[in-house]
Amino acid sequence: MVPVNYYIILSAILFTIGALGVLIRRNPLIIFMSIELMLNAANLAFVAFARATGDAATGYSGQIFVFFVITVAAAEVAVGLALIVQIFRTKHSINVDNMNSLKG
Amino acid sequence: MNVDLIVFLGLAVVAVATGLGMLLSRNAVYSALFLVLNFMTVAVFYLTLAAPFIAISQVSVYAGAIMVLFLFVIMLLGTEHLAPSKALPWQRPLAGVLAFILVAESVYLLVGRAPAAGDIVVPDAAVNAMDAIRELGSLLFTQYLLPFEATSILLLVAMVGAIVLTKQQKGGRK
Numbered sequence: 001m002v003p004v005n006y007y008i009i010l011s012a013i014l015f016t017i018g019a020l021g022v023l024i025r026r027n028p029l030i031i032f033m034s035i036e037l038m039l040n041a042a043n044l045a046f047v048a049f050a051r052a053t054g055d056a057a058t059g060y061s062g063q064i065f066v067f068f069v070i071t072v073a074a075a076e077v078a079v080g081l082a083l084i085v086q087i088f089r090t091k092h093s094i095n096v097d098n099m100n101s102l103k104g
Numbered sequence: 105m106n107v108d109l110i111v112f113l114g115l116a117v118v119a120v121a122t123g124l125g126m127l128l129s130r131n132a133v134y135s136a137l138f139l140v141l142n143f144m145t146v147a148v149f150y151l152t153l154a155a156p157f158i159a160i161s162q163v164s165v166y167a168g169a170i171m172v173l174f175l176f177v178i179m180l181l182g183t184e185h186l187a188p189s190k191a192l193p194w195q196r197p198l199a200g201v202l203a204f205i206l207v208a209e210s211v212y213l214l215v216g217r218a219p220a221a222g223d224i225v226v227p228d229a230a231v232n233a234m235d236a237i238r239e240l241g242s243l244l245f246t247q248y249l250l251p252f253e254a255t256s257i258l259l260l261v262a263m264v265g266a267i268v269l270t271k272q273q274k275g276g277r278k
Contacts (some may be wrong), residue, residue: 002108015210017203020199023203044150046157050155051224052224053222054179061247081177085180085269097191
């Protein structure tokens with residue numbers, strides 16, 4: 001028997017690692033992976049709350065929301081990686097420090 | 105200390121360690137492989153939370169499809185290593201401080217102020233059986249039918265968008 005708070009603390013820690021990755025890494029691919037990690041942490045909190053507080057129907061609703069989040073993450077990764085490939089073709093670099101063409 | 109707690113703590117250590125490994129490794133391929141292990145660990149967490157369908161979706165969609173796509177793009181672009189940048193040198197310690205504040209605040213607000221009641225009991229075999237998945241499927245196709253259909257359109261749009269973005273233009277530049 002594990003208190004549900006432990007799952008929430010773990011989810012917060014994983015989310016923070018993802019946010020830290022977005023802040024300190026310069027490789028947009030790793031920034032994308034960090035975003036996936038944050039989505040995963042949110043999913044973990046979703047399922048933990050659904051399991052702890054839900055009865056039969058609401059518990060399954062939480063799982064269905066997680067299913068939708070996974071789908072949206074898949075779509076986001078497909079479009080995002082296509083954008084990264086396109087940026088690499090035009091600039092021959094994907095370092096986020098070089099993506100400043102819109103600066104005046 | 106019961107067995108469930110030992111299992112939880114072991115998995116939590118692996119999850120946090122692989123997350124940090126993803127964050128800190130120099131090589132992007134290593135980062136991707138650390139993240140695969142992290143997703144697998146979270147999938148096991150879903151099993152302990154009596155969500156077998158989500159666990160399998162996690163393995164097949166995240167660890168299977170998405171991370172393979174990541175590895176393909178990393179190797180296609182040849183960007184395993186990026187030269188360390190000198191821009192914004194103060195950003196790294198500031199990010200560490202901000203991340204510490206974020207985790208402290210979220211733990212304080214979610215657990216310290218309003219602790220969620222209840223314990224997670226790892227299900228026995230009966231809860232992880234087909235009944236849960238059957239219930240989930242019937243709910244998905246009755247009460248959540250409209251979001252489900254919207255999801256299919258979203259996936260179609262993402263597919264078309266990805267193809268259009270990466271298509272080589274005939275006669276255009278490159």
